[in-house]
Amino acid sequence: MVKTLLLGGLLGALVVGASLGGLLEVAELRALNALFVLRGPRRTATPIVIVTVDEDSFDELNLAWPWPRALHGRFLDIVSRGHPAAIGFDIVFAEPSAQGPADDGRLAGAVARAGNVVLAAARTVAQNELFTKVELRVPTSQLRAGAAGFGLVNYDIDPDGNVRQARLEYRLEGERFESFVRRLYDLGVQARLPARPLPAGDAFLINYRGGPRTFPWIPYYRVLDGEVSPEAFSGKIVLVGSTTPILHDAFSTPFAPANGMPGVEIHANALDTLFQGIPVRPAPRAAARAASLAAAVAAVWLTRRLRPLRAFVVLAGVGLAGWALAVGLFVLWHAWAAAVAPTLALVLAYGTTVVVEFVREQRERRRLSRFFSPAVLREIVRHKDDAHLGSSRRLVTVLFSDLRGFTSMAERLEPEQVAEVLGEYLTELTEIVFRHGGTVDKYVGDCVMALYNAPFEQRDHAAQAVRTALAFQAATQGLSARWEARLGVSMRSGVGINTGEAIVGTLGSRQRLEYTAVGDTVNLAARLESITKDFDAPIIISESTWALVDGQFPARALGEVTVKGKAVPVRIHAVLLSSTRKDERVPADVRVAITAGQVTVEAAVHDLAVNGLSVRELPLALTPGMFARLSIAGTGLGEPVGADARVVWCREAAAGFAFVDLRGEAAQALRDYLSARPGPASDPGPR
Structure with a gap:
């Protein structure tokens, strides 16, 4: 047991060290993606609608980007008539309009009239060999004056290129800035949308509901053309943002790899997570490390006591059970239990122990082969101790x-x-x-x-x-x-x-x-x-x-x-090597099935006694001293009588057998049969 603890502890410590060193971070993040996929999409529960700046809108409006701000003002006036809970513009208006102050004024007026518009701000990073410059791009002062607020739309990108985390606030150069989704959450609460308390801390993991179009999409041009009634936005949070690839506002997420999800839909998922109070909650990392150590020790212990294939099956079952537990925790309680480290510990411990045990068994086999049969030797080696x-x-x-x-x-x-x-x-x-x-x-x-x-x-x-x-x-x-x-x-x-x-x-x-x-x-x-x-x-x-x-x-x-x-x-x-056949032999009208090795044949019984029988016309070559399993059946015997027997003599197609293990009911059935038969029989050969 000490060796098991030492080897398992060492291998578990290697896995824990790899985890602490960040070597498993990408694998754990991809495992989180797998949990989302295994859980599957879920229906949205927060009233959110996305108005898309898409290819169809570009085609219908026939305008180059950026669109006139007066157009956005007209859009806001239409949407506001439906009394939405909040409107979020995922478009940064950091510079004055190229079409002049009047264009800015029309948008600023619409923003002020709506009273519940959150504008986007963005943090940009300019970097070269000499310096790194961080710049905060916020809406113009004219637009900020009438807006309900502005918030940062940036997301942190994980090492594998996915967006999983959203922030409630940012701290830049000593100042505190709220995020875009935090501002919209506050407006939604003011509009009396059902909401859960905010999670603790400055950031949270987004509980994605699904891939693109999980939330309703309405093309921008359809609102301007009157194809969508303002009442469609009543009591909802309206998000306006790009879904066209030409504006390069898309990211990779668990349900949408390869930059498949527009940023505006990431906002929608983050908002839904906040309102429903369902952020993904990472399990304590200490639990994963303890599980890794326990998995390594358990894998070493099992592999040393079971055959490799059986140990593989058992450990595969343990691994699947662990993943099933991780999926269950994720689905039911939105908990993210790190499963890669314990799984790696199982695999590493199993593989290492198989190699170590193979080397040890070969050494043991060489040492013990002169004492024991291969079957006994396998048992000794399998028990893996000298007890x-x-x-x-x-x-x-x-x-x-x-x-x-x-x-x-x-x-x-x-x-x-x-x-x-x-x-x-x-x-x-x-x-x-x-x-x-x-x-x-x-x-x-x-x-x-x-x-x-x-x-x-x-x-x-x-x-x-x-x-x-x-x-x-x-x-x-x-x-x-x-x-x-x-x-x-x-x-x-x-x-x-x-x-x-x-x-x-x-x-x-x-x-x-x-x-x-x-x-x-x-x-x-x-x-x-x-x-x-x-x-x-x-x-x-x-x-x-x-x-x-x-x-x-x-x-x-x-x-x-x-x-x-x-x-x-x-x-x-x-x-005795052969029966003296003191019991009288009688002719028998029965047949016997003879199993020798892997071969079974049937023959007619010539004569029968309590301690043996002889057969003729035997379609099988036997040699004296061989052992066979006999099954005797015929009228008067009732159930077939089974017995182990030894070949006493062989001559051409005839042979004699002596029973070596005939007891109990089988022996009594044979005696009853013989007592009812006439005798004696002629001698077919030597005994």
Whole structure:
């Protein structure tokens, strides 16, 4: 856990550092754009209408820009007859009209008559290599005299080129200037438009309702031509501004990238945000940093405990849940929770941990591969700690196997041939141990020691050890036949198995450590293997092992025996390689489905007994010692009877099977069927 906290904390700190250094600012701003898009457009709630200085108005009026101010005065007189709540001109009249004082006078008179007109002012910046000059362009004094006020129309541009923030006031050279939207808000409040209190501070994030034309647009010329009634402006805030590209008054916003939103519509969105009291509220940055640290630690912890794909799926779900939370907070409470930093922390922590764990696992695999099967090794590596390898007392089944006649064979063969035979034998036996979930403890010459139920729990460890022993015998028979044909030598093997408690784990000296088991349980298993030749029994198991596998394998009791190193006699049993078929075989009118590996075939049953069956016309090549899954079905059996079986003999298209795991209701159903059948059957082959 300490390593997880250290790695996760380090990666989380890197992300927090990147955030503090501004490296994630653009990404977070674009994530805010994504929140707007995911939320989607919303209906406007504030009575705002935009009168557009657009291409159609230029075409209809056939006038060059700037238009005569008398024309604007006429426009104001028309709109004022509708009693709007406020009128905002997003056009800067900073210089006297080129058409003379009379032109200014007509506009000034209309502004004064309306009484609720806010004019635009602008801050301009002139910059060269030597100096930077900031200039404030305000309406002429003649126009200011009759206006309700003027306000700055400038917006701050974010690093990604978007307009997201509006100001309530500006401070320039020690003076305080209110913004255009603040002036219009005050007039709207005076006109008794429903309004929420202003947000704290000098600036706020605009809660955009949508893209262009979210608020109603009315072309300027249609007002002058009388196509729009003055009553259309009653009780509304009227904004007048450019929407034509030729006047270059457009900006990028979340719903309108690439300078797609006119400045006058940004004013409309800012005003709506103020009146509805819904500015976007950034969540505390400390929360995002804490979330980044937590995400990094959690990602490291999960990735170290799950497989990479599963960890990816889980972390992807966590990331999506985080984004869903961010969207929910934004939609419901207009809160902007920074999601990029925590997401980056998840990705960085996952990717780094996958690489670190891959390197560590490869090192662990190389260290442990000589002890464990690939399946067990995968489990050990997946648990990512050595807790399972530390020495402890636990119940285990220990198997010892030894080649009979190996010493005499070694005397007859060349050393290279001995090494070849031994390598072939040990490779085959090791694969069998691994297939049955065992752990190869050690090789001592031709002797193999294997453990079961270590380092991980195995529910059927004793049975798996016996199955390993049976497979050893079958494999040894096949190998012996090949050796006899090739080298003129044949051998048999003996196996001893015992179950009991032992000290299991990584044991040894500072110079050399091995995963092994020690104790009386191990010693007895070795002694049982050594007496197999005395009883002419290839497999001998102890009473403790037999108690765990009773009924699963054909066996005979050998009684009690005193082995070397034991003062008290021990009861032992011999596992039979093939059934003696003491139970009478009867002809059967049933069929059996045989599954061996990935192949399933069906055959007719020739004869059947409580402990096995034989078949004819088998469309599958089998070899003695193989294990198969049988499903026996036919009239009189009721439900199909399933059983695990071992191939005892094969001859052409016939084969004999001995049941290795037939108990309970399945065994009783078979007995009931056999008791109702006539017998005996003819013998189709050896047993």
